[in-house]
Amino acid sequence: MPEPEKNILEFNNHHFKNRLPFVIYCDFEACNIPMQSCTPDPDKSYTKPISKQEINSYGMYVHSDYPEIYKSQYFHYDGDDVDKPILNKYEEDEFQEATECYICGKEFEENNKVREHDHLSGKYRGAACQSCNTKEDANNLYGWSMSKKLPTKDFKWEEDPDYYKKVPKGRGCLIKCDLKYTDKCKKKTIKYPLVPEKTRPKKEELSNYQLNLLGNKPLGNEEKLFLTGKDKKKYIVHYKVLKDYIKLGMKVTKVYKTISFKESDWLAKYINFNTEQRTKSKSDFEKDLWKLMNNSFYGKTLEDIRGRSEIKLLTDREEVKNI
Structure with a gap:
């Protein structure tokens, strides 16, 4: 009981x-x-097809x-x-012979092996354990971004509006520009639009689904990150991201400013060390510690301290001593 x-x-x-x-x-x-089947033995239990x-x-x-x-x-x-059959003979043989999960690399446990496939193309990708098949995740995204080439020094304004098209080796740039979201680009990205924008939502811009979720509650006045599929004015973007947008069909209609800089992967060694230590960890505490070493650094790179800074210009020596 x-x-x-x-x-x-x-x-x-x-x-x-x-x-x-x-x-x-x-x-x-x-x-x-x-x-057609043979007559079963009536003295024994049987199943007749x-x-x-x-x-x-x-x-x-x-x-x-x-x-x-x-x-x-x-x-x-x-x-x-x-x-x-979903798999051809070669793929089926490969699946039957597999002893390790192609995602996590661990050996299969009993009744734990499944056929993992691409949800867009439908093609077979490999033998995976059930947990990896249902919970496949992209790990260490903060660490991945921080291990790439980042701005270091020699910042300067560029006069050439097409500078982003031919950035010299060892340099990078940020561009302030107008972007045209073409019909071609909308078709390719309708499920996940490009060019995120932080803005305050308007009720007339919400879909019926969003209005249903909102109900009778007030919309609020907080800024939110939106993917709208609309043209953008004076949008600031990294040159590598802009190149991806252009490949998908987006067009740059006007360039306002371009600032270039020297770049290098100066943080990669630190990030890779923390990531390696995390893989060697033997407890949840150690795993969380090494993960936080990367994530907290990422948070500091985004921190805006302007609202918490106090700057005073003083000419009196005595007043300086009293600060």
Whole structure:
């Protein structure tokens, strides 16, 4: 019997109370093909196969409550290859022979090996353990960014508006410019727009889904980071990020200012040391310590101390002594 303080069953799945924005209905259709089998021994228990199901088609309906984000769609497929194997013979042999997870490198435990695939292309990527397959994560992102080449010295304004197109080796730059979000770029990035912008939201800019979440609550006046897919004016961006934007179809319509600087990976040695020590850690405390050594440094690089600085220009020696 349960203990007195534990003898009451309560509902705890509160996250199921809200209506889901998307629902997927799936169905397979199959033909029952009669099977011939030998007469079983009546003196022993047995299972007699009667027919075999051969899949001939499948359908899937994705229902969306918010068509402005994703329209409801129906998918259907039928044909001789409707039940073709997900892996080819080479991939299946590779999977069967694998003894280590291709993501974390650890040996498989019993009944722990699964087929991991790319969710965009559908292609098989390798044999993985279940935890890595469901919880694949990009680790040490702060450390990764800080180990790249960073500004060091020799800052100067550049007069050439096209300087970002041919940055000399050993130098980098920041550009203040206007960006045109072309239709080509919108199609490629509709699920995850480029050019994040910190601004205050306006109620008329919210989607029906966002308005539903907001309910009767006030919108508030805090600045938030938005991905809007809109053109940007006087946007400040690093030249490497700008090159990626241009590759995806975005256009630079005007350059206001460009500041260049010498750059080097001066912080990489420190970051790599902390990362290496974290992999050698044998306790959660040690892991968190070495992780914090990188993350706290990253926080200091973003810290804005202007609001906490007090600068005084003094000409009186006695007044200087009293500060």
